[in-house]
Amino acid sequence: xxxxxxTLALVLKRTNYGETDRILNxxxxxxKISVLAKGVRKEKSRLASGVEMFSxxxxxxxxxxxxxxxxxxxxxxxxxxxILSDFARLQxxxxxxKSVSRVAEQVxxxxxxxxxxxxxxxxNKGGNLxxxxxxxxxxxxxxxxxxxxxxxxxxxxxxxxDESYAWNVADEALRASSAGKISGPEIKMxxxxxxxxxxxxxxxxxxxxxxxxxxxxxxxxxxx
Numbered sequence: 001x002x003x004x005x006x007t008l009a010l011v012l013k014r015t016n017y018g019e020t021d022r023i024l025n026x027x028x029x030x031x032k033i034s035v036l037a038k039g040v041r042k043e044k045s046r047l048a049s050g051v052e053m054f055s056x057x058x059x060x061x062x063x064x065x066x067x068x069x070x071x072x073x074x075x076x077x078x079x080x081x082x083i084l085s086d087f088a089r090l091q092x093x094x095x096x097x098k099s100v101s102r103v104a105e106q107v108x109x110x111x112x113x114x115x116x117x118x119x120x121x122x123x124n125k126g127g128n129l130x131x132x133x134x135x136x137x138x139x140x141x142x143x144x145x146x147x148x149x150x151x152x153x154x155x156x157x158x159x160x161x162d163e164s165y166a167w168n169v170a171d172e173a174l175r176a177s178s179a180g181k182i183s184g185p186e187i188k189m190x191x192x193x194x195x196x197x198x199x200x201x202x203x204x205x206x207x208x209x210x211x212x213x214x215x216x217x218x219x220x221x222x223x224x
Contacts, residue, residue, distance in 0.1 A: 005061040005069065008077070010116060011051055012101040016041065023068065024051055025101065026059070029113045032104040035061050036068040050074025054083045054093055054124075056117060080124035092129045093120055096136055099222075103140055111143045118198040127202045130211035135193045135201055137218035142194055148221055149173055150191050159187055167217045181213045190214060 013025040020041045050057040060073035083093045119136045154173035161184030166177035
């Protein structure tokens with residue numbers, strides 16, 4: 001007897017299939033999966049509202065013998081309307097969805113789901129987009145096993161709060177530099193990003209000035 005899977009999910013990608021169906025790539029707390037949503041493109045489909053982009057939904061998936069599970073129920077739980085109201089937010093959220101879809105193809109980790117939901121919620125509420133992206137990419141790297149060293153520089157010396165550092169792309173480490181833009185506050189912020197929920201990180205004041213450099217480092221670690 002085939003069991004039904006009940007799960008929360010984010011839609012990563014929707015691909016039209018046949019006359020009225022769609023294949024959905026989903027991110028769930030258990031990883032990335034693909035399902036078939038039959039008849040979802042029909043005008044009165046009861047599944048349509050639960051498989052919108054930028055929404056968190058409760059799904060029921062019938063796992064039969066076919067290549068894809070069959071979506072049998074889809075109820076929207078959170079719809080991030082604020083993302084669609086602003087181009088910069090939409091662009092940032094789309095970048096996050098594409099990035100997590102790519103990395104979840106290579107690494108199967110439950111933590112990707114929580115990190116992505118936190119990022120979309122923060123974008124929806126209008127948080128600093130560069131800080132959100134920096135937090136997202138640092139944590140995606142950490143989950144993938146690429147966490148950066150925020151305690152020693154490229155030569156193995158302990159990082160000092162009163163020293164200036166630059167990001168060494170080749171070594172993926174900080175190196176002492178009088179012209180560097182990274183010092184105590186930025187190092188402290190990155191440590192917080194790797195240990196705290198995004199909602200707490202966004203409460204830190206006066207982060208706009210450091211955000212571009214933190215995002216540069218976070219993307220570099222992910223080879224972006």
